[in-house]
Amino acid sequence: MAGLAFSNVTHRFGQRIAVDDLNIEIEAGEVVCLLGPSGCGKTTTLRLAAGLETLQQGRIAIGGHVVADERGSLAPEKRHVGLIFQDYALFPHLSILDNVAFGITRRDALAEAQAALDKVGLGDRGRSFPHMLSGGEQQRVALARAIAPRPAVMLMDEPFSGLDVRLRDRVRDETLALLASTGAAVLLVTHDPEEAMRMASRIALMRAGRVVQLGTPEELYNRPADAGAARFFAEANSFAGTVGDDGQVATPLGPVPAPALRPGSRAEVLIRPHALRLDDSGQSLPLRVLRARLLGADSLVEFDLGPGLSPLVARLSPPHLPPAGTEMRISVDPGQCFVFAA
Numbered sequence: 001m002a003g004l005a006f007s008n009v010t011h012r013f014g015q016r017i018a019v020d021d022l023n024i025e026i027e028a029g030e031v032v033c034l035l036g037p038s039g040c041g042k043t044t045t046l047r048l049a050a051g052l053e054t055l056q057q058g059r060i061a062i063g064g065h066v067v068a069d070e071r072g073s074l075a076p077e078k079r080h081v082g083l084i085f086q087d088y089a090l091f092p093h094l095s096i097l098d099n100v101a102f103g104i105t106r107r108d109a110l111a112e113a114q115a116a117l118d119k120v121g122l123g124d125r126g127r128s129f130p131h132m133l134s135g136g137e138q139q140r141v142a143l144a145r146a147i148a149p150r151p152a153v154m155l156m157d158e159p160f161s162g163l164d165v166r167l168r169d170r171v172r173d174e175t176l177a178l179l180a181s182t183g184a185a186v187l188l189v190t191h192d193p194e195e196a197m198r199m200a201s202r203i204a205l206m207r208a209g210r211v212v213q214l215g216t217p218e219e220l221y222n223r224p225a226d227a228g229a230a231r232f233f234a235e236a237n238s239f240a241g242t243v244g245d246d247g248q249v250a251t252p253l254g255p256v257p258a259p260a261l262r263p264g265s266r267a268e269v270l271i272r273p274h275a276l277r278l279d280d281s282g283q284s285l286p287l288r289v290l291r292a293r294l295l296g297a298d299s300l301v302e303f304d305l306g307p308g309l310s311p312l313v314a315r316l317s318p319p320h321l322p323p324a325g326t327e328m329r330i331s332v333d334p335g336q337c338f339v340f341a342a
């Protein structure tokens with residue numbers, strides 16, 4: 001029995017389809033990330049699960065009980081879901097402890113709130129007010145408030161986007177550990193592929209209201225469903241071509257196998273910048289550097305592929321910063337090359 005299940009959920013705003021026949025089941029203890037570009041329907045999906053948006057078509061169930069279908073809908077406060085939004089939405093006039101106790105209906109609300117604050121490491125800040133806390137601390141209060149009523153489902157909308165990069169990594173990891181200990185089914189919205197890869201047991205990649213691909217981070221990254229899915233994780237070098245009788249597509253870097261496509265069909269080959277590496281063996285291709293930039297742990301190096309072709313972008317690790325004009329030998333990791341029907 002899934003902790004949270006969407007069955008054939010479709011939602012329109014006027015003529016515009018925001019969510020289009022969505023089917024996702026999230027087990028208790030699982031974190032599923034809704035990932036996709038702005039406007040693809042992530043927040044609407046979350047709001048439908050929370051009951052903040054009235055379901056128009058399909059069915060939503062929590063813990064095996066239908067909470068919304070075409071006949072009716074359970075009020076948000078009766079769904080037993082925890083919500084965390086981007087802006088934390090703490091009440092400014094309430095103390096931290098009262099903020100956390102707010103949603104708890106049990107008689108021992110303050111003790112429960114204190115226990116939740118202890119869990120997020122803010123047990124000694126209960127008497128402070130929200131404006132006295134840093135962004136990261138406020139995020140942890142929001143988390144404490146969401147877990148305190150022990151919800152079966154946790155809905156999170158870009159909960160880390162207000163934090164600076166270094167704090168974000170730490171708060172993300174702490175949140176993940178805490179959520180795992182509560183056993184809730186978690187649906188987390190993000191537009192950041194790295195965040196999804198880091199947090200999710202499974203990722204639902206959305207585009208224009210539809211789930212394009214649902215799978216583990218490893219499946220989405222290494223076996224993208226289409227060119228758009230491949231590009232969403234990392235911008236890639238793209239080559240157009242035709243599948244030859246040998247089942248391969250010719251590219252400036254050599255032939256790439258296209259086992260899923262028929263000879264004669266048009267194809268797009270995507271080669272991730274990470275797929276390119278320096279290689280002095282006889283198999284590699286000599287290419288001239290156009291420019292190189294340091295990105296930190298690795299470098300972005302552009303190579304000349306000749307007239308009429310865009311430069312080949314390689315991400316080299318450890319970083320190399322060869323001067324323009326240097327000739328380097330490059331080979332391709334076939335595991336990071338993808339061929340799709342054009």
Ligand SMILES: Nc1ncnc2c1ncn2[C@@H]1O[C@H](COP(=O)(O)OP(=O)(O)OP(=O)(O)O)[C@@H](O)[C@H]1O
Nearest residue numbers: 013016017018037038039040041042043044045191
């Ligand atoms: N209340 C509304 N009224 C009309 N259209 C809406 C409303 N809410 C969302 N939409 C539209 O529905 C589509 C999906 O919006 P949604 O907010 O779910 O996307 P999103 O993937 O969460 O985007 P973002 O990452 O920018 O938050 C968009 O085209 C949006 O303009």
